[in-house]
Amino acid sequence: MAQAQKQVRIIEPLERFVNRINLVGCYARVSSDSEDQLNSYNNQVDFYESYINSLENSKLVKIYTDEGITGTRMDKRDGFLQMIEDCRKGLINRIITKSISRFARNITETLSVVRELKSIGVSVYFMTEKIDTAKMGSEMMLAVYAACAEIESKAISNAQKWAFRTRAKEGRYNQPKLPYGYQRIDGEVKVIEEEAKIVEDIFNKYVNKDFSVTKLVDYLNKHYFKKKKWSQSTVSSMLKNERYCGDMLLQKRYSPDVFPYKLVTNKGELAQYYVYDVFPKIIDRELFEKANEKLVNNKLKFNKNQTDGNREYLLTSKIKCEHCGGTFKRRVLRNKEYWSCSNHVTSAKKCEVKMIETDEIEDAFLKIFYKLKENIHVLEAYKKHIVNFTTNDDDKCELDLVNRELKKVSSSINTLVRYYQKDLISLEDYKKKHNELLVDKSVFEMQKCKLNEKIYQRFEVIQTQIIIECLESMKEITALDEEIFNTLVDSIEVGTLDIQFTLKNDLKLKVERKQF
CATH class of the missing domain: 3.90.1750.20 (Putative Large Serine Recombinase; Chain B, Domain 2)
Structure with a gap:
């Protein structure tokens, strides 16, 4: 029995979408305040005005500009930020800029902005690279060019630093900002x-x-x-x-x-x-x-005459009272050094926490030091927990996506090698495809590196790693070592029953006070 032919009716796209007018915003930027670069900026503005007028279904809304501001930091470019905000408001739905290096010189920010714009229906056209984010497959090409732009920016920065240091050694330097007078x-x-x-x-x-x-x-x-x-x-x-x-x-x-x-x-x-x-x-x-x-x-x-913050003493301004929140002050009684809550000194009725001898604080710190040293694995777990807890869903999803893409690319490379070994593809095709896959892999590896850097550069994670390295490098101590103390401890809180040490990574550990 012959199978009935399926009937398909084509529903044409709405005319308002087919003939949609592009509300265009153009972005122009130069990276120097010099006269030549400002001329370049003015030329860009003139060019965009004539270029948009020559396009069909395109209306120039605004030319956004930043003069003499670096492209490596997006938060320093008011014109750029205003353009993105206008995209969010629906004032423009198309951005045209000369090149990726004019748009940004940071791969992370470039991809992040382009993806956000794409999600709200705004496309970006980079004229030099001929990349249009409205077309499929352009994001991967964008990543390659953005990576190149970032490398170029770093090379320019290194060249500028070398030139400056060379002039400095020779005693030559053109002061950009002059002092008063x-x-x-x-x-x-x-x-x-x-x-x-x-x-x-x-x-x-x-x-x-x-x-x-x-x-x-x-x-x-x-x-x-x-x-x-x-x-x-x-x-x-x-x-x-x-x-x-x-x-x-x-x-x-x-x-x-x-x-x-x-x-x-x-x-x-x-x-x-x-x-x-x-x-x-x-x-x-x-x-x-x-x-x-x-x-x-x-x-x-x-510094010498300070009474409330004498910097000669390691524990000054480090100790707080658990009961009233007052600051502990140094006192010497019968040739022994103590630390006492300022409110308790004024009146025992204001605060019941009694003074504590420096030797007791030192003994408590040594207990904390060796407890940490014997349990470095706990600190490693704590660091991992911070990463998991503080990493937002977007970063996690992006990292998972990048890892999956890396896995796919690696698998594709292995498959390609097998095909070539079995003479299923020519050497010319193998080389072409292999190079393409290597480019894809390098881009994803760069994205992964950037994401890991963003995740692991959180303050608590860095401080935990510093504490771990300090503990691993020290064999043993028998006294309150200033360098180790300042590396590990942020503050101390003394109560009636306990001494609590807050470490630099915000981890809190308690030691019981001596009872008399």
Whole structure:
């Protein structure tokens, strides 16, 4: 019996979707504030206006721009963030940009943004790479190009750092932001005479009139409030700024080799270069040195004379009262060192927690140290628990997806090798497909690395690993070691019955107090 032919009726897509007007937002960016780069930016804006007008069913809504802001950090680009927000509001449904490197130089952020936009019906077209996220299969190609853009950004950053450090060694450096009292005219740094007089007044008052920084701030806000808003941090920074005496200390801050290359203070990780007589000076070096000598002496005097926070003692500000929350203060009675709740010292009725001897705290810490050392496996389990507990569902799903894709790619590579060994495919086809699979594998491995870095860089996980490494590196201790104590312990809480140690990873451990 002949089988009846199936009837199929085609339901055509609605006209409003077939002929949908693309509400286009264009994104333009340059990575430098130089004049040439700003010209590039203006050229991009002109290009997009004419390009969109030439497209069918496309209407230019807005050109979003960021001038002179790095592409490695999305949170630093106001124009980019505004564009994404307008996509969420439905104001635009299509983004056109010159290239992936203009869009972002970070593979994680690129894929994250593109996926979000795709989920709300917004497509992105990268002109240089000819990638359109509205078309199937473009996300994998996007990942490859984004990875290349990230590598390019890192190479540029390394080249810039090398150039800066080379100039620093030779004592050459073009200061991008000038201190108060200076301006740049035709590329040359010049002194602003009116502001220079205020700078001289600050140093003279501080050194020769024995003004404190606080008194200086009051004086400046009274006499020069129209020129600038003065604060203690501003005045202190000016007093420490060697440029006022004509010198320059180079590489005060540096960019580590970790994305997104955020500047951090150089605390001795890298060499610094002190260059003499290379800046227009406002004061002489002798006055500058006297000012800094006074700053150092005042700081030492302040630390020495502190009564509520004496930094000479390891346990200062570390111990809190379990009963009333008060801070424990150091006391010496009959040549023995104790720590007592400040409220208990004032009145025993305010707090019932009695003082505790330093030796007892030391013994309790040693118990905690050896208990942890004997149970490092518990810390490892605790670290794993933190990862599982704090990792959000999106990260878990993405990591699972990447692992599955990696498994598929590895399986495909093995299958391809078997096909070639059995002469089922030609050498030319084998090489072509093998290279494609290797690219896919490298992209997924990079995504996995980024996700793992994101998951395992959580504060508690890092601190737990630091504690584990500290315990493993120390064989035994017999006294309260300052370095180990500061590595392990965040705070101590003393009660009537127990001493509780809160570790740097927020783990809390108790030791019973001695009872008399």
